[in-house]
Structures are given as structure tokens and as C-alpha cells.
Amino acid sequence: MSEDREVKIACKGISKTFHVPGQKKLLHVLNAVSLEVYKNEFLVILGPGQSGKTVLLNCIAGLIEPTQGSILINNKPITGPGPDRGMVFQRYALFPWKTVLQNVAFGLTIRGVPLKQRMEVARHYIDLVGLQGFEKSYPAELSGGMKQRVGIARAYASDPDILLMDEPFGALDAQTRYAMEKELRLIWEKEKRTVCFVTNNIEEAIYLGDRVVIMSALPGRIKTEHNITIPVPRAYTHPDFLTLRKQISEDTDLVL
Structure with missing residues (x-):
């Protein structure tokens, strides 16, 4: 990703712990997550269940306060949900x-x-x-x-300046899901926004994203990331698509 692009969201050392009901121990959900999201970028946060990806999204939304670290939007710290x-x-x-x-x-x-x-x-x-x-x-x-x-x-x-999408197609059947992915990408091309999209589906991540950030299981942390350079509209059967899917699936335990 080009260094001269405008940073829209900056997550700096985000950690989050929760108290486990009925127990004295803490559940460490996020561990020192640092991430920059660029203006009008379609960023996909990819990870298995219990990798903290939804918690991270909720922190960006201002619905959850990090235990440690800070989140800046347009270089200003967030203090809660907002119309942006x-x-x-x-x-x-x-x-x-x-x-x-x-x-x-x-x-x-x-x-x-x-x-x-x-x-x-x-x-x-x-x-x-x-x-x-x-x-x-x-x-x-x-x-x-x-x-x-x-x-x-x-x-x-x-x-809003930013769209946060938490597995929005996860409950849909496969055919409808593919159709919605196509529609979403077309809408984003017409009306650009900065998008953070959470999923546990590798194909969905590659199809939609400009960049895919992969999170590991608890405590959640960023493991790797991939810039997606496959031309749009993307085809699930394109050789580059299949190669990248193989690379990501070998990198972590995710749903194809």
C-alpha cells in the first residue's frame, strides 16, 4: 500500500480483555493490534472464529472501549459511536x-x-x-x-465516511451470498467509502478486498496481510484468485 495515501483509521496497540462471568480470570481477546486503514480503501479483516475481529470492528465503531491502545479517525481519537x-x-x-x-x-x-x-x-x-x-x-x-x-x-x-460491515452475508445461502458480494463491490465502485469488512470466508475476502488482513485465534493479533491486485471484476476461477486462496488457506485455519 502506497505510503502517501491518506490514513483514515489508525489502530495503535489495541488490546481488549473481558471478565469471564463467574470466574476471576480475564479473557484476552485482542493483543496489541496496530492497523492503518486508508481513505476509500476496501479493507477485509479475515480470521477464524474467536480471533477478535468483530471486537476490533466494534472498537472502531466506538461500541467497545479498548483496554489498552487508541484508535484515531482522521487523526482524532474516537470517544464513542458517531455519524462518521x-x-x-x-x-x-x-x-x-x-x-x-x-x-x-x-x-x-x-x-x-x-x-x-x-x-x-x-x-x-x-x-x-x-x-x-x-x-x-x-x-x-x-x-x-x-x-x-x-x-x-x-x-x-x-x-458516513466509514462503513463497518460485520459478516453481513454470513447468514445467506451460497448463491445469494455470491450475488450480494458482486452487488456490494459494484456499489462501492460507484460510491466510494472507507470500508472495514469482517469475514471468515477466504473467497469472499479475496473477491471484495483491496487488502486482506489476517488475524490469528485468541488472543487476536494481526498475523499477515495481502494486497489484492487481481483486476476487477474478479472471477473465483481466475488462476491468480486460486493461487492467492491457496496461500491464505495454508497460512491459517479458515473457511474456504
Whole structure:
């Protein structure tokens, strides 16, 4: 990664421990994690279960405070959640009593954006994620992939500088997951944001990422990283894709 690129997020020596309920011992989840994420980079944090990758993402989101270390965004320490960061969860986290349009516009509503403007913005991102015609539908009427499209549209509509995505496609079937990966990459190409994307799937990481950071099992720490130079759109059967998948799978115990 070029040294002259603007650093958007800087994690400096992040460690995190939790008290184990009913026990005196501490659970060490993260161990001295240092990481820089560049402006408009699509960074993938890849690791097995219990590698602390979601905890790291939550620290960046301001939902969890590190035990040690600091996190800077635009060279300023974070003090909690903020509108500069949008979050997309593995669970759909939609309001079941609100329509697609209302869910996507929710963040704008909270910020007091005028009705006409927030409806225009919400419809723009609904169109971008391919949900035209479903504006008046409720989450119960949508498939899993469609619900996650709503979540992505809602995150983009709030206009954050940074998108944090915690295994957003993990609950989807394989065919829908591949389709969503393709859509997400296309959306990111059209409307660049700095993205931190957590996954335990090697193929997903290579397909989506500009750079893949691999974390080890507890206590979580950065083991290796790979710059992804495969041209887009990427094909899972491309020789370079298969070579890189083999390298990463040999490097750690992950899901192919």
C-alpha cells in the first residue's frame, strides 16, 4: 500500500480483555493490534472464529472501549459511536414496523433532514441496491438478501465516511451470498467509502478486498496481510484468485 495515501483509521496497540462471568480470570481477546486503514480503501479483516475481529470492528465503531491502545479517525481519537461511521450487521437489524423506505431514511430522520430531501436520498440508495418497487414493503415480506440490501442502503444513506460491515452475508445461502458480494463491490465502485469488512470466508475476502488482513485465534493479533491486485471484476476461477486462496488457506485455519 502506497505510503502517501491518506490514513483514515489508525489502530495503535489495541488490546481488549473481558471478565469471564463467574470466574476471576480475564479473557484476552485482542493483543496489541496496530492497523492503518486508508481513505476509500476496501479493507477485509479475515480470521477464524474467536480471533477478535468483530471486537476490533466494534472498537472502531466506538461500541467497545479498548483496554489498552487508541484508535484515531482522521487523526482524532474516537470517544464513542458517531455519524462518521455506518454499521452493517450480520443480523439484519431492521425495524419490522417500518417500510423499506422508512428503514433506509431512518438515520436521516434522526438527524432532522427535511422530509423531501431524506426521501430523495433514501430512494437513490434503494435504487442503487436494486430494490426499486419495494419501497413500501416491510422486512417480513423480504428475502434475506433483500433485507441485507436494505441495511446497506441505510448505511450509505446516512452518508458516513466509514462503513463497518460485520459478516453481513454470513447468514445467506451460497448463491445469494455470491450475488450480494458482486452487488456490494459494484456499489462501492460507484460510491466510494472507507470500508472495514469482517469475514471468515477466504473467497469472499479475496473477491471484495483491496487488502486482506489476517488475524490469528485468541488472543487476536494481526498475523499477515495481502494486497489484492487481481483486476476487477474478479472471477473465483481466475488462476491468480486460486493461487492467492491457496496461500491464505495454508497460512491459517479458515473457511474456504
